Amino acid sequence: MGDLKSFIPEGNISDKWTNHKFNMKLINPANKRKYKLIVVGTGLAGASAAATLGQLGYEVEAFTFHDSARRAHSIAAQGGINASKNYQNDGDSVFRLFYDTVKGGDFRSREANVHRLAEVSESIIDQCVAQGVPFARDYGGLLDNRSFGGAQVSRTFYAKGQTGQQLLLGAYSALNKEVAKGTVKLYSRKEMVDLVVIDGKARGIIVRDLETGAIEKYSAHAVIIATGGYGNVFFLSTNAMNSNATASWRAHKRGAYFGNPCFTQIHPTCLPVHGEGQSKLTLMSESLRNDGRIWVSKTKGDMRSPDQIPEEERDYYLERKYPSFGNLSPRDISSRSAKEVVDDGRGAQGQEAVYLDFKDAINRLGKHAIEEKYGNLFEIYETITGENPYKLPMKIYPAPHYTMGGLWVDYNLMSNLPGLFVLGEANFSDHGANRLGASALMQGLADGYFVIPYTIGNYLAEDKPELLPTDHEEFSKHEKEFDELVDKLMSINGKTTVDTFHKKLGRIMWNKVGMARNEKGLNEAIKEISELREEFWKDLKLVGTKDGVNQTLERAGRVVDYLELGELMAVDALDRNESCGAHFREEYQTGEGEAKRNDEDYTYVSAWEFKDLGRWELHKEDLDFEYVKLATRSYK
Amino acid sequence: MDEKNLNLTLKIWRQAGPTSVGSFQDFKVSVSEDSSILEMIDDLNNELEGDGKEPVTFESDCREGICGTCGLVINGQPHGPIPKIATCQLHMRNFKNGDTIWIEPFRAKAFPIIKDLMVDRSGFDRIMESGGYVSVNTGGVPDANEIPISKDVAAEAFDAAACIGCGACVAACKNASAMLFVSAKVSQFSLLPQGQPERYDRVQKMVMKMDEMGFGSCTNTYACEAECPKGISIKNIARMNRDYIKARATSENLEV
Ligand SMILES: Cc1cc2nc3c(=O)[nH]c(=O)nc-3n(C[C@H](O)[C@H](O)[C@H](O)COP(=O)(O)OP(=O)(O)OC[C@H]3O[C@@H](n4cnc5c(N)ncnc54)[C@H](O)[C@@H]3O)c2cc1C
Ligand code: SF4
Ligand code: FES
Numbered sequence: 001m002g003d004l005k006s007f008i009p010e011g012n013i014s015d016k017w018t019n020h021k022f023n024m025k026l027i028n029p030a031n032k033r034k035y036k037l038i039v040v041g042t043g044l045a046g047a048s049a050a051a052t053l054g055q056l057g058y059e060v061e062a063f064t065f066h067d068s069a070r071r072a073h074s075i076a077a078q079g080g081i082n083a084s085k086n087y088q089n090d091g092d093s094v095f096r097l098f099y100d101t102v103k104g105g106d107f108r109s110r111e112a113n114v115h116r117l118a119e120v121s122e123s124i125i126d127q128c129v130a131q132g133v134p135f136a137r138d139y140g141g142l143l144d145n146r147s148f149g150g151a152q153v154s155r156t157f158y159a160k161g162q163t164g165q166q167l168l169l170g171a172y173s174a175l176n177k178e179v180a181k182g183t184v185k186l187y188s189r190k191e192m193v194d195l196v197v198i199d200g201k202a203r204g205i206i207v208r209d210l211e212t213g214a215i216e217k218y219s220a221h222a223v224i225i226a227t228g229g230y231g232n233v234f235f236l237s238t239n240a241m242n243s244n245a246t247a248s249w250r251a252h253k254r255g256a257y258f259g260n261p262c263f264t265q266i267h268p269t270c271l272p273v274h275g276e277g278q279s280k281l282t283l284m285s286e287s288l289r290n291d292g293r294i295w296v297s298k299t300k301g302d303m304r305s306p307d308q309i310p311e312e313e314r315d316y317y318l319e320r321k322y323p324s325f326g327n328l329s330p331r332d333i334s335s336r337s338a339k340e341v342v343d344d345g346r347g348a349q350g351q352e353a354v355y356l357d358f359k360d361a362i363n364r365l366g367k368h369a370i371e372e373k374y375g376n377l378f379e380i381y382e383t384i385t386g387e388n389p390y391k392l393p394m395k396i397y398p399a400p401h402y403t404m405g406g407l408w409v410d411y412n413l414m415s416n417l418p419g420l421f422v423l424g425e426a427n428f429s430d431h432g433a434n435r436l437g438a439s440a441l442m443q444g445l446a447d448g449y450f451v452i453p454y455t456i457g458n459y460l461a462e463d464k465p466e467l468l469p470t471d472h473e474e475f476s477k478h479e480k481e482f483d484e485l486v487d488k489l490m491s492i493n494g495k496t497t498v499d500t501f502h503k504k505l506g507r508i509m510w511n512k513v514g515m516a517r518n519e520k521g522l523n524e525a526i527k528e529i530s531e532l533r534e535e536f537w538k539d540l541k542l543v544g545t546k547d548g549v550n551q552t553l554e555r556a557g558r559v560v561d562y563l564e565l566g567e568l569m570a571v572d573a574l575d576r577n578e579s580c581g582a583h584f585r586e587e588y589q590t591g592e593g594e595a596k597r598n599d600e601d602y603t604y605v606s607a608w609e610f611k612d613l614g615r616w617e618l619h620k621e622d623l624d625f626e627y628v629k630l631a632t633r634s635y636k
Numbered sequence: 637m638d639e640k641n642l643n644l645t646l647k648i649w650r651q652a653g654p655t656s657v658g659s660f661q662d663f664k665v666s667v668s669e670d671s672s673i674l675e676m677i678d679d680l681n682n683e684l685e686g687d688g689k690e691p692v693t694f695e696s697d698c699r700e701g702i703c704g705t706c707g708l709v710i711n712g713q714p715h716g717p718i719p720k721i722a723t724c725q726l727h728m729r730n731f732k733n734g735d736t737i738w739i740e741p742f743r744a745k746a747f748p749i750i751k752d753l754m755v756d757r758s759g760f761d762r763i764m765e766s767g768g769y770v771s772v773n774t775g776g777v778p779d780a781n782e783i784p785i786s787k788d789v790a791a792e793a794f795d796a797a798a799c800i801g802c803g804a805c806v807a808a809c810k811n812a813s814a815m816l817f818v819s820a821k822v823s824q825f826s827l828l829p830q831g832q833p834e835r836y837d838r839v840q841k842m843v844m845k846m847d848e849m850g851f852g853s854c855t856n857t858y859a860c861e862a863e864c865p866k867g868i869s870i871k872n873i874a875r876m877n878r879d880y881i882k883a884r885a886t887s888e889n890l891e892v
Binding site for chain 1: 675696697729750761764766768769770774828
């Protein structure tokens with residue numbers, strides 16, 4: 001029996017959020033300004049939260065390590081954002097979006113959260129349009145939609161291949177409006193390096209100023225973390241270079257439980273690795289799968305140029321294996337299928353890659369139509385690879401992309417530590433074991449615009465936390481501990497650079513805690529990671545000083561955390577003796593190679609409590625599936 | 637050594653801090669043509685660190701040409717020799733074996749250098765805070781499809797909204813003018829129905845802030861458009877000027 005309570009409201013699934021909103025305590029407008037809130041992160045989740053909370057009258061302090069709030073990783077999202085508007089009259093509804101998301105997550109998400117997400121999805125689109133977000137439109141001047149993996153309706157709103165950019169600039173503009181009014185104070189180039197927990201409650205944060213190196217203390221009635229995902233634990237991922245796990249991980253070490261750390265998504269359509277010097281991987285939006293067909297040669301070791309391989313010698317393996325979803329099968333299935341054909345020796349021209357071909361779509365719709373839909377993606381492809389995708393199929397391969405896991409939160413998005421709220425990719429909540437395309441932007445904005453503004457008020461009204469002064473001895477203690485960590489890093493004086501360690505860790509993670517895992521590999525990974533960690537603390541070479549700009553020191557701090565988090569991911573993957581969604585344990589598969597869930601024993605959220613380095617205690621939150629009946633996913 | 641590798645000489649701007657005197661430092665590197673220019677500097681930095689030397693400070697994040705963080709002047713051109721890409725998208729196959737490459741930060745009075753190739757572009761944020769938004773609150777807005785917008789207008793607004801805030805326009809301009817950047821935001825909103833209520837107020841506030849932040853004036857040399865990685869059109873500047881003149885003629889509240 002699980003011991004974690006998620007505080008899901010009573011009632012029918014479609015009434016829970018409405019009832020909860022009514023039952024929650026309110027804070028009267030004049031009193032809101034007496035409450036100080038810290039928001040860490042100004043991506044979609046953080047910017048939308050800070051803007052809305054500022055507008056409501058709270059005193060908000062927002063932090064980002066970026067030089068500007070406009071640069072958060074959210075800006076890179078390409079494909080689109082889901083909402084159950086049913087503008088296309090193709091049978092979409094709140095319930096269908098809810099259903100698709102629960103099923104897509106392979107029954108490892110919390111039904112009540114997902115339903116709320118689907119409910120508020122429509123308001124998100126209204127909000128963004130009101131802000132002037134230039135979504136794509138049809139000839140009648142109304143909003144256009146496309147479909148995405150894991151869905152049979154067209155519910156994805158988009159702005160060319162730059163949806164994240166336009167949504168983030170919308171949230172950034174809302175934030176600017178509040179900064180101008182003085183309700184939000186924005187701190188850029190400041191990195192949260194610790195969470196201050198006093199008497200079990202979140203009371204503030206410790207920050208390093210990335211320009212001066214100064215360590216600073218900030219106190220608040222509540223702290224909201226919206227710092228994104230931890231995909232960069234793999235070193236090579238589609239995440240931005242500076243995306244990192246530090247805020248979440250340091251909060252974890254102060255007591256916040258980490259939920260489902262092993263649920264990491266490998267995106268099927270990324271550019272293949274070009275060589276050792278590669279710094280990150282580039283995503284090609286999955287929306288391309290609407291019109292592109294994925295294939296490899298039927299023959300092993302086929303080195304012919306793709307245009308020399310005749311139609312009958314091609315294996316459109318997704319269309320073959322999953323006739324009803326075909327190229328739009330969910331991400332986990334598409335990624336694993338690509339790995340299978342490559343492992344079978346049929347990768348594109350002997351590489352770790354498969355073809356994504358637009359020839360048929362160009363013949364059917366014309367080059368102009370394809371250019372209009374995907375023009376900038378085709379350009380990106382050509383700039384990077386030097387090949388023209390209008391002429392030759394693209395080469396793609398799966399890459400680490402998104403982390404469904406994150407800090408554990410209850411229905412109110414509060415962690416187990418009172419006063420610590422977690423939003424966006426940083427929390428674990430809505431996507432279960434696999435996220436559907438175009439649902440992360442939706443979740444980030446849902447959390448920030450429409451959920452936290454309600455639930456935080458209830459916490460403040462009920463709990464009445466007080467504001468502690470930053471000269472409180474615990475603040476100083478936290479500050480000192482961070483300073484000591486920096487000194488320790490600076491004084492190792494070994495021979496190996498930060499990036500070398502990060503790359504080594506990345507390789508262990510990709511090979512043993514990546515797309516397919518097994519007991520032996522996971523045990524090896526746990527051992528190798530802890531050895532690497534020891535080596536890091538003996539042999540790190542860190543140049544420069546702790547004052548002023550020191551990007552190597554910034555990266556070193558992040559790698560310290562990855563070296564611990566990586567181990568927890570393996571521990572979690574080892575604990576979960578089943579395959580579900582993106583978590584594929586080779587021991588648990590059907591005769592046809594599909595993921596085999598074990599609902600009897602694993603219908604729970606794993607929430608790990610940090611005890612000591614390399615030691616965790618597992619807490620469980622039981623999951624109930626009342627409205628979407630537990631069933632084997634089928635995309636055939 | 638790899639056949640596809642290029643042997644290059646780099647001349648990189650080094651400057652310890654905002655008030656220090658900077659100078660170019662030479663490096664010899666060997667790099668794969670499939671690498672990006674930033675990956676080349678990553679490699680160089682990794683080597684420097686291994687030797688216990690200070691790596692070159694430079695900024696980047698998405699490495700996909702969308703976040704606007706990177707921004708270097710390469711051989712005299714902001715974002716380098718290839719049109720319509722950001723620095724992070726510049727691949728080494730565009731250079732030849734034996735080339736010498738000059739790498740400098742964006743230079744403008746309003747973009748002070750912080751360290752090496754890293755500059756402070758927060759002036760852009762201050763301009764955005766002065767009016768780069770539609771003043772709607774969260775909630776209480778109409779259904780998205782109640783505001784029909786013709787496909788053409790939406791597309792034009794999108795093209796203006798595609799600005800990544802990199803500052804290459806400023807770095808390219810001999811007056812360090814921010815007109816292209818500001819006009820892109822002003823245009824996005826002055827084209828769309830949502831932007832109409834604040835249209836004339838917005839343009840005045842943003843232009844005033846731009847001047848206050850120390851950006852220069854526009855003398856129509858169009859260097860900005862040529863270096864813009866997103867192809868933001870100078871038509872936006874003309875549009876903004878029209879709005880600005882109209883605003884000045886009709887409103888007194890913001891006269892200074
Ligand atoms: C290439 C790519 C394409 C994608 N495309 C799509 C798509 O089409 N549709 C979709 O739905 N999803 C997509 N996603 C996923 C989606 O973009 C992300 O999940 C989402 O944007 C995360 O938003 P966020 O606000 O939670 O975090 P982020 O946008 O990552 O923001 C994190 C913020 O926290 C700050 N921060 C982090 N740590 C600290 C710290 N310690 N101190 C201070 N500040 C800190 C950062 O500065 C930043 O402001 C894509 C992801 C990638 C990688
Ligand atoms: S207008 Fe172009 S050059 Fe100027 S900031 Fe925007 S994207 Fe960069
Ligand atoms: S790093 Fe984002 S635009 Fe170059």
